[in-house]
Amino acid sequence: MKLSPLVAGVGILAVALTATGCTAGPSSDGPVELTFWHGYTEADGDVLEQIVADFNESQDGIVVTTEINPWAVIDDTLLPALSAGNGPDIVAMPAERLPVYADRGAFVALDDFYADPANNASDVNPGAVDMVTVGGTAYGVPTGFVPLAVYYNKALFAAAGITEPPATWDEWVATAEALTVDANADGTPEQYGVVLPDHATVANGLWPSLFYGNGGDIVEGGDTAVIDSPENLETLQFWQDAIANDKISPTGVDGIEADGIFSAGQAAMTIGGPWMVFIAADNGIDYGIAPIPAGPEAQAASAIGVSMAITDTDDDAKAAAAQEFFAYFLNDENSVAWSLGSGWPPLRTSISADAVAENPTVAALTAQAQFGRPLLPGVVQSVDVLTAVDELTQRAMAGEDIATLLAEAQEKIQAALDD
Incomplete structure (x- = not known):
């Protein structure tokens, strides 16, 4: 439902402005x-x-x-x-x-x-x-x-003989697998191919980007939850397999922790915005920038x-x-x-x-x-919606049943939109 007006004097504009584009001049009272x-x-x-x-x-x-x-x-x-x-x-x-x-x-x-x-x-x-x-x-x-992008460590790419950043999801996973190093075979890589935070992600835009890439979405029309869809189920299953099973990325990390893993040279790729330039420079990383690889249905990136x-x-x-x-x-x-x-x-x-x-x-x-x-254009309850997405993705990458998680997220997001 709509929230009540703020206070007297802060109401909805009733008369369309007709002075758009005019050149203001000083009045008798000054500028x-x-x-x-x-x-x-x-x-x-x-x-x-x-x-x-x-x-x-x-x-x-x-x-x-x-x-x-x-x-x-x-x-x-x-x-x-x-x-x-x-x-x-x-x-x-x-x-x-x-x-x-x-x-x-x-x-x-x-x-x-x-x-x-x-x-x-x-x-x-x-x-x-x-x-x-x-x-x-x-x-x-x-x-x-600015759309989120892949920031990658050129030195780690070169050491693995990889000359180009990935262009599709399948290439992304294959590239990450080639860049993942578990030297002592203990199941915990010393170097990950990519670090994909599963909650509190960069401006909360990573997982929406992946949903978009497979034709999914979170909210439609500003007021209808659509997260529980076959497309999003397929997306989460694809990345759960790559992250939880193939261990191309650590699990349980947030966006800040992901920045730290990349800046320490412990991951060859990450997702970020322009601030990654300064993080890479501060840590002596020769970096490259590439678009988030295209999903099965679209090339898309959530924008900050x-x-x-x-x-x-x-x-x-x-x-x-x-x-x-x-x-x-x-x-x-x-x-x-x-x-x-x-x-x-x-x-x-x-x-x-x-x-x-x-x-x-x-x-x-x-x-x-x-x-x-x-990200969630026109959605007034964006904070509550993104909280539900955070819970969904973190639990999904931890290995929980995705169909159940999507049904729960759908209910929570719709309740937030109806509030």
Whole structure:
């Protein structure tokens, strides 16, 4: 069921904005002032701060002021701040959290923004737009959308005489078997071919990626559980056999532990995002990046995303000004600068890998962007849904009966969606 409105003054936008794409000018009271909350603190934060500074310098009708906090702090404090009337005008957050706030009427609808070609948004990656769409309405502008990928240890590949990363599931397992080393034959390899965490995985996207690859899914239409399917049964049986029986990957590990196993040189392949570049570099690993291998039905990878949104304070001037900043953020120059600075692929499909070729990692991920799928788009109860998936996959890789586990997960996920 729908949640009740937050507070008076934070309601669902009743009148469509007509000022999208306009150029704001200073009023007699001065420029429109916008507060922007975000959690970017590394090199990406430096680039974002520069884009904001350049935007403020580019015109005299709008001033954007940023406030930086950890993402978890933003999530914890946004609703109380909006209730008190001192929240941000623009907020960035992990995309899986956006539906929670959109469902409560906290954000301005942005369909008109996407409809106006002047806003540089007509060619934003469709998966990234799906990521910020709730109930058929777009409520955000992505700042990041990157599919998970295979990161592999080139030295271990070379030592095994393997020259190319795998392209299909069968090749993936065969490659992992060739890279798994159990020198003392005690049943516990000293080196695994791959480390595939079975719970608390990288942004919870590994197992959805595998479900997609065999034609399965978790939730359909934002409100219907579809995890208990023949396709997902087949997927879990395939990987249970490869992991629990063939021991190509350790079991019982989470995403953080998987990063540690790969960084220690104890696994030849792992699944991750752009942060793996820094983990590999810090540990002296010469790495390569490849797409998640194609499953029997599709080549697909769950994508990690972050999005900006406009808080609905019934101030049309601020909403229009925020959209002008979004259009500036998405222009050609800033699209390239942001991609290179954040390490994520360009958000717009017209920005090619050649445009970011100076960063080989970004170029590689840009070439893979076509495989990205949003994780649980529009699902308000995503946390509860992913908790049920975590339990399913961990127990499945431990060897439990998959059909029983899928039936239990179906019931739990549907109950969460109906809540």
